Amino acid sequence: MSKLIDLSFSPEEYMMLPDITDSDEKDLRSSIAKVLRRTSLKPGSDYRIKKKSIDARRKSQLRICFKVELIDKPLDPKHHDFFVHDDSDINYYQKDAFPVVVGFGPAGIFAALYLAQKGMKPIIVERGFEVDQRIVDVLNHQNGKPINPASNIQFGEGGAGTFSDGKLYSGISDSRREIVLSTLIRYGAPREILYLNNPHVGTDRLRTVIPKIREEIIRLGGRFLFGRKLTEVQTENSSIKSIAHVCSISGQDEQRILCSHLILAIGHSARDTFKMLHASGIDMQSKPYAVGLRIEHLQSWINQAQYGPYASHPALGAAEYKLVSHHNLLRSAYTFCMCPGGYVIAASDTPGQVVTNGMSCYRRDAVNSNAAILVGVSSEDFDTDDALAGMYFQEMLEQKAFLLGGSQGYAPVQRVVDFLEGVPSNRCGEVEPSFLPGVTYTNLKELFPDSIYEGLREGIIQMGRKLDGFSHPDAMLTAVETRSSSPVRILRGDNFQSASCKGLYPCGEGAGYAGGIMSSAVDGLKCAEQIIMDISQVIE
Missing domain, CATH: 3.30.1660 (Dodecin subunit-like)
Structure with a gap:
């Protein structure tokens, strides 16, 4: 009892x-x-x-x-x-039980680990590189060097979540959450994530946890192909037959892998892969998502607003917030991925674009806090009903942000007071923008269609009434936030397989079935469990 x-x-x-x-x-x-x-x-x-x-x-x-x-x-x-898998009575090792996992973000990590723990030998194809190389490439870009399209904030070991706050809270109530949390603890995450109301790991700790999981998958017989990009899904009689992959940097050296079970955990930014799948006849559809800006405050302001006289008490750490704004005539706005004591980072993966995201270390001890402030967009905002229309809308905003930032990879920024009045900024106030490699002061009203601008503007005003200091004149806005979720959904059935291709398992955030580290990891487990069930039925 x-x-x-x-x-x-x-x-x-x-x-x-x-x-x-x-x-x-x-x-x-x-x-x-x-x-x-x-x-x-x-x-x-x-x-x-x-x-x-x-x-x-x-x-x-x-x-x-x-x-x-x-x-x-x-x-x-x-x-x-931590939770320990009991796989003593399971061993599906056989010549055709080598499932392929494309993508090694949260969904791919937990799918591959689970398959390996159950006796299979997964082959993991990841277009980016290992964490250590990603860190070098991201720092190079922050220092002004050209972005590496094969190794950046979006692509590589751990996915986009590797360079984030490492949030693990989610609206899902699936019991697999405990498996995800306990597994992360087993490989080095802090034990407190099991019981904190809003658990997080921090980018610095995630960078040590993820390679240990990779090493365990290898120990169990898994094989990794880093720096390899999926370029073709070959089918036969509407079933997966093989895949082709090439060097992510050169686009050369095509190789093929025969496979009957493919987990497609590609993440929300694999636009060339979305195009390839769409052209190959894989059923997908455009889905609603959200766009907006990053808003930065001094963390001390947020602490004061949330904790009052205890704002600086060492028992509390950096304060958080989560806000929503509703309006009868305008788009609703909400905050997303709030990063206490963190940084706004350059999250593009392609030259000629500017994209933002938020990142915090475990201690959350940077001077600024930041969060995305977003409004929803849907098919009504796009010029076509094409399944990729939402993706093209993202690209349009990111290219406009690049131009507005001066066409050198700098982010366009604006003080809140100027954004609300619709006039350009020419300086910062108390809040210095943290985005690297640099920023350009401008008028962000020029970036968005009027209905999006008005929704964001009204959202900031209303949120300022709910949280002291949120609409402070010197709060800083950085553009553009477009990658909050996938713009497409790759259709699948109750058996987790593609609606148009047997043996293909669309998985995680990029496929449109998750949002964030936790829900993506859980979806990876679900797809892996389904593959084990499907293969066991074939064996029997």
């Missing part, structure tokens, strides 16, 4: 807990255990922390809250740490 109990502490009480010395919480379990032994924990019983959150509804009486599960018997130590 078990029961849940609630514990709460003021920030001062929290810092006085045994073993709590700073915000790293190096031995939080020990601290909670000592509290429980004085109150609720009986000899021979055990506990686990289910949730940690901050209740700041009354800022002068802010509380750090825990939900703890008391269990009447000792837990197996592994249940404190």
Whole structure:
């Protein structure tokens, strides 16, 4: 039997807990255990922390809250740490059980790992490079060198999420979330992601976790082909037969892989692959998504707005927010991918475009915070009903942002006060833009159709009424945010296979079935489970 109990502490009480010395919480379990032994924990019983959150509804009486599960018997130590797959009775190793996974972002990572743990030998084809090389290429671009189309924020080991805040919260309630969290912990993520209300890993820690998962897949028999781009999906009788891939840099050295099971986890920015699949007759459709800007504030402003007198308390860390604005006549606006103590980064993958995203390290200790502020777009905004119309709309905005930024890879930026008045900016105020390699002060109204501009403008005004400082005159806007989700959906059935090609499993965010690290990883697990089921039926 078990029961849940609630514990709460003021920030001062929290810092006085045994073993709590700073915000790293190096031995939080020990601290909670000592509290429980004085109150609720009986000899021979055990506990686990289910949730940690901050209740700041009354800022002068802010509380750090825990939900703890008391269990009447000792837990197996592994249940404190991570989920371990039990694959002792499964081994599908055979000559034709080499499923191919294209893309090694969150969906591809967890699909490939699960397949490898179940005895298969997945072949992973990734157009980008390993994390270490990606870091070099991203830094080179931030220092003004030309972007590498094969290795950048979007493409490479870990996908776009490698250079993000590493958020792991999601609206999904799938039980596979525990597998994702516990697996990340097993390979080096902080244990607190199991119970934090809004867990994150941080880009710096993700960069060490992901290579360890790759090494485990290799140990289990998986094979990686980095720097190789998918260029053809060959079918026979409406079933996958083989794929072709080439060197991502030269476009040469075509090679083929025979396969009967292909997980297509390509991510939301693989536009050339979308075009190839569409031309090959793979069923897909345009889907709604959102576009907008990144808004930067001083993190101290957000801390003050959210925590009041406790704004700088070491027990709390950097404050977050999530805002929505509704209007009867204009497009609704919302914030997305808020990065406390982070940076606005250059997220394009092709010369001649400017794209933004947000990124934070684990400690979230940079001077600025940032978030996307977005409005929805749909088929009504596009000039055609083509399945790729939304993708072309993205490209149009990104090319306009490149021109507005001075055609050198700089991002166009504007102070909020000027954006609201529709006049150009010529300087920054208290908030210095963090985008590299540089910025150009301009009028972002020129970037968007009027209906999008008005929706963003009204959204900022309304959000400023909800969160003190959000519409501060010196808050900084950076353009353009277009990659919040995929502009297409590759159609699949209840069996996770393509509606037009048996053996092809559209997967994750790029295929239109997820949004963010957690939901993408869960979708990767679902597709891998389905492949195991399908292959086992063939074996039987």
